[in-house]
Amino acid sequence: MQVTIKDVAREANVAPSTVSRVIANSPRISQKTKERVRQAMEELGYYPNVHARSLANRTTQAIGLVMPSAATKTLQNPFFSEVIRGISTKAHQNGYSLYMTTGVSEEEVYEGVVSMVQGRRVDGVVVLYSRTDDKVVQFLQDSKFPFVVVGKPFSDSSHVTYVDTDNYLAGREVTKYLHQLGHECIAFVGGSQDLAVTQERVGGYKTALMEEGLPINESYIVSAPFMTTGGADAVKRLMSLEHPPTAVVVSDDMMALGVMSTLNEMEISVPDQMAVVSFNNLFIAEFSSPPLTSVEINIFGLGFEATNCLIEQMNEEATPYGKRVIVPHYLVVRQSCGGTVK
Amino acid sequence: MQVTIKDVAREANVAPSTVSRVIANSPRISQKTKERVRQAMEELGYYPNVHARSLANRTTQAIGLVMPSAATKTLQNPFFSEVIRGISTKAHQNGYSLYMTTGVSEEEVYEGVVSMVQGRRVDGVVVLYSRTDDKVVQFLQDSKFPFVVVGKPFSDSSHVTYVDTDNYLAGREVTKYLHQLGHECIAFVGGSQDLAVTQERVGGYKTALMEEGLPINESYIVSAPFMTTGGADAVKRLMSLEHPPTAVVVSDDMMALGVMSTLNEMEISVPDQMAVVSFNNLFIAEFSSPPLTSVEINIFGLGFEATNCLIEQMNEEATPYGKRVIVPHYLVVRQSCGGTVK
DNA sequence: TATTTTCGTGCAAACGATTGCATTAACGAT
DNA sequence: ATCGTTAATGCAATCGTTTGCACGAAAATA
Numbered sequence: 001m002q003v004t005i006k007d008v009a010r011e012a013n014v015a016p017s018t019v020s021r022v023i024a025n026s027p028r029i030s031q032k033t034k035e036r037v038r039q040a041m042e043e044l045g046y047y048p049n050v051h052a053r054s055l056a057n058r059t060t061q062a063i064g065l066v067m068p069s070a071a072t073k074t075l076q077n078p079f080f081s082e083v084i085r086g087i088s089t090k091a092h093q094n095g096y097s098l099y100m101t102t103g104v105s106e107e108e109v110y111e112g113v114v115s116m117v118q119g120r121r122v123d124g125v126v127v128l129y130s131r132t133d134d135k136v137v138q139f140l141q142d143s144k145f146p147f148v149v150v151g152k153p154f155s156d157s158s159h160v161t162y163v164d165t166d167n168y169l170a171g172r173e174v175t176k177y178l179h180q181l182g183h184e185c186i187a188f189v190g191g192s193q194d195l196a197v198t199q200e201r202v203g204g205y206k207t208a209l210m211e212e213g214l215p216i217n218e219s220y221i222v223s224a225p226f227m228t229t230g231g232a233d234a235v236k237r238l239m240s241l242e243h244p245p246t247a248v249v250v251s252d253d254m255m256a257l258g259v260m261s262t263l264n265e266m267e268i269s270v271p272d273q274m275a276v277v278s279f280n281n282l283f284i285a286e287f288s289s290p291p292l293t294s295v296e297i298n299i300f301g302l303g304f305e306a307t308n309c310l311i312e313q314m315n316e317e318a319t320p321y322g323k324r325v326i327v328p329h330y331l332v333v334r335q336s337c338g339g340t341v342k
Numbered sequence: 343m344q345v346t347i348k349d350v351a352r353e354a355n356v357a358p359s360t361v362s363r364v365i366a367n368s369p370r371i372s373q374k375t376k377e378r379v380r381q382a383m384e385e386l387g388y389y390p391n392v393h394a395r396s397l398a399n400r401t402t403q404a405i406g407l408v409m410p411s412a413a414t415k416t417l418q419n420p421f422f423s424e425v426i427r428g429i430s431t432k433a434h435q436n437g438y439s440l441y442m443t444t445g446v447s448e449e450e451v452y453e454g455v456v457s458m459v460q461g462r463r464v465d466g467v468v469v470l471y472s473r474t475d476d477k478v479v480q481f482l483q484d485s486k487f488p489f490v491v492v493g494k495p496f497s498d499s500s501h502v503t504y505v506d507t508d509n510y511l512a513g514r515e516v517t518k519y520l521h522q523l524g525h526e527c528i529a530f531v532g533g534s535q536d537l538a539v540t541q542e543r544v545g546g547y548k549t550a551l552m553e554e555g556l557p558i559n560e561s562y563i564v565s566a567p568f569m570t571t572g573g574a575d576a577v578k579r580l581m582s583l584e585h586p587p588t589a590v591v592v593s594d595d596m597m598a599l600g601v602m603s604t605l606n607e608m609e610i611s612v613p614d615q616m617a618v619v620s621f622n623n624l625f626i627a628e629f630s631s632p633p634l635t636s637v638e639i640n641i642f643g644l645g646f647e648a649t650n651c652l653i654e655q656m657n658e659e660a661t662p663y664g665k666r667v668i669v670p671h672y673l674v675v676r677q678s679c680g681g682t683v684k
Numbered sequence: 685t686a687t688t689t690t691c692g693t694g695c696a697a698a699c700g701a702t703t704g705c706a707t708t709a710a711c712g713a714t
Numbered sequence: 715a716t717c718g719t720t721a722a723t724g725c726a727a728t729c730g731t732t733t734g735c736a737c738g739a740a741a742a743t744a
Contacts, residue, residue: 002460002462002700004699004700004701005700005701005702006700006701014723014724015723015724015725016700016701016702016724017702017703017723017724017725017726018722018723018724019701020701020702020703021702021703021723023701023702024702028721028722028723029722029723030721030722030723033722033723045460047456047457047460047461048461048700048701049397049461049462049699049700049701050393050461050462050463050701051392051393051394051396051397051402051462051463051699051700051701052393052397052699052700052701052702052729053700053701053702054393054701054729055391055393055394055397055699055700055701055702055728055729055730055731056700056701056702056703056728056729057701057702057703057729058729060393062441075423075427076420076423076424076427076625077423078418078420078423080423081417081418081419081420081422081423082418085417085418088442088444089444089446091444092443092444092445092446092450097441097442097443097444097454097458097463098441098442098443098444099404099439099440099441099442100430100439100440100441100442101434101439101440102430102431102433102434102439102440103434104431104434108434112439114389115389116439118344118387118389119389119390119391119392120344120391120392120393121392121393121439257626257629257630258629260629260631261628261629261630261631261633264631283418284599284626286603287599287600287602287603287630288599288603288629288630288631289602289603289606289630289631291603344730346729346730346731347730347731347732348730356693356694357693357694357695358694358730358731358732359693359694359695359696359731359732359733360692360693360694361731362731362732362733363693363732363733365731365732366732370691370692370693371692371693372691372692372693375692375693390730390731391729391730391731392731393729393730393731394699394729394730394731394732395730395731395732396699396731397698397699397700397701397729397730397731397732398698398699398730398731398732398733399699399731399732399733400699
């Protein structure tokens with residue numbers, strides 16, 4: 001049977017309430033009693049029952065994680081391990097632990113969130129993706145529950161707190177970078193169009209083209225829904241154009257891997273015949289051949305900052321509504337873009 | 343304020359206990375009442391408070407995850423995302439959710455486990471790594487708490503339930519495969535020596551050499567503690583030997599990536615001058631250049647099966663102690679080993 | 685019709701903490 | 715010696731469920 005607070009109380013010759021106050025380190029308890037109680041806790045190997053505690057003080061010391069549905073391949077992207085590492089680091093520092101539900105469909109994920117919020121299983125939620133018209137964000141907002149989004153939420157983003165990379169800027173920068181290297185025909189390969197990241201990055205890409213006086217060619221913009229495998233189709237489509245591009249901006253390292261692998265099969269050499277630049281700077285970027293030039297977006301930092309905001313919000317130290325944090329990024333130049341094109 | 347069971351009871355004109363029984367779908371409640379109550383729940387948007395529930399029935403419907411400490415790079419290995427995907431799929435199917443603590447040091451991880459077990463936060467635990475002399479496994483065993491290990495636990499493995507690949511066999515097979523291709527000088531690059539996987543795989547490797555009548559050359563066996571970067575040192579050491587190997591067994595795809603990248607820098611071509619084979623068959627294996635020949639170990643399945651065992655154990659349907667499940671593996675041949683060496 | 689079963693429900697005691705308020709003892713001030 | 719303070723602790727209600735047992739009504743049996 002479990003050791004309860006009463007056992008400790010009995011052992012230390014005090015009331016349960018006193019033990020509780022010792023746990024909370026209340027100044028109202030004398031030093032002497034505290035020591036006696038602590039000793040008793042030690043001896044009996046007492047650990048407070050978290051559920052009793054949560055029930056009584058209406059707090060859980062847990063943060064909920066909302067991930068894309070387990071069915072999708074998205075989850076395989078090391079991006080997630082890394083955000084979670086950031087989240088869990090900050091969470092741990094502040095004594096929170098992590099809680100996750102999953103579901104195979106979006107509907108199930110949604111149900112999971114609802115019951116974790118309404119069932120008071122967590123004190124706050126980090127949402128790890130953002131797509132157009134998302135029920136989850138809507139729900140969290142309506143129930144006035146503390147939450148923060150990693151990435152830019154679509155709906156009403158002015159009222160929700162989120163942590164993001166300036167993807168628009170990053171998209172613009174890499175495109176300009178390619179132009180500086182001498183490329184005039186620059187394509188864009190992105191993930192699912194209803195992800196905010198994709199839209200932002202493609203937006204930056206277009207702006208850059210305009211600013212540099214290059215034409216925007218819609219057939220240069222392709223989206224490949226399935227991460228790596230999708231890359232293959234995208235590349236084939238691009239290369240079969242009358243004027244195939246000489247450089248390509250890929251919206252994710254994983255996808256870039258797929259793109260390069262396909263180019264390799266087609267015996268198109270990177271970077272000589274095709275420059276490739278991508279985003280996220282996952283550790284595999286360093287070890288691909290050729291090593292990828294990629295935008296470091298500090299994924300760990302995104303998770304860490306998000307959790308930071310969430311904790312502020314839960315403690316009601318937060319700005320009333322809708323704080324946004326932009327984590328800085330920078331381009332890491334490796335070999336996939338080669339040098340200047342003559 | 344939260345909607346409680348009492349509110350529902352009032353609304354439906356029954357006692358709270360009846361509502362509770364409706365939730366549990368007890369056969370003792372008439373169909374008519376059930377409907378009335380369900381309607382009331384619907385109307386009020388009732389969700390049971392999980393903590394009250396856990397407190398009352400001493401069950402949490404949650405599974406704890408023990409991961410290597412967040413400090414290590416280990417966590418970046420996509421291996422983890424994939425096991426977790428397996429775990430969460432099975433967990434979700436059976437109405438369990440996942441709970442994780444982390445810590446920066448091993449000590450903190452241990453403390454996390456203790457308080458999650460003693461605090462009754464979870465009903466069972468999946469341990470995602472196994473090293474020599476592990477306090478966590480020891481503790482779980484001593485407290486007779488349901489748990490299962492992914493990978494082989496060292497201590498007293500006969501009494502603990504675990505799910506694993508036959509790493510010994512796999513190590514033997516790939517080594518023989520390389521020998522069949524004509525290689526005589528086969529090296530082994532592994533991760534940390536106190537991980538069970540490493541020891542098993544190296545064991546299989548040695549056995550194969552013996553069985554094939556090849557000498558065991560200790561300087562051919564190197565271990566590289568830090569995943570990818572470590573690969574560099576390992577390769578350099580191997581290539582500076584008087585008789586450098588012509589093939590290498592690498593104990594993990596990630597590390598193999600590092601190895602190939604270093605070989606690439608040293609202008610040693612894979613597979614022409616060096617054959618590389620590795621384990622895990624992560625999706626990146628397919629997209630590296632050259633694509634990696636790797637042992638598919640069904641990581642998702644490991645997680646899934648582990649959770650399955652755990653659930654059996656928690657329901658006390660399990661064999662008393664120490665069940666072991668071996669998930670089958672097979673070699674996926676791609677291009678990193680080339681064809682037969684003359 | 686009287687008596688026993690069965691069925692459907694309610695009562696109230698757990699589960700293991702927290703916390704507002706009451707209580708007691710000690711102590712200095714009058 | 716009495717009173718008002720203050721400091722340290724205890725009492726008991728509360729958090730929102732579950733569940734063993736009791737109870738009354740209806741159905742089945744005698």
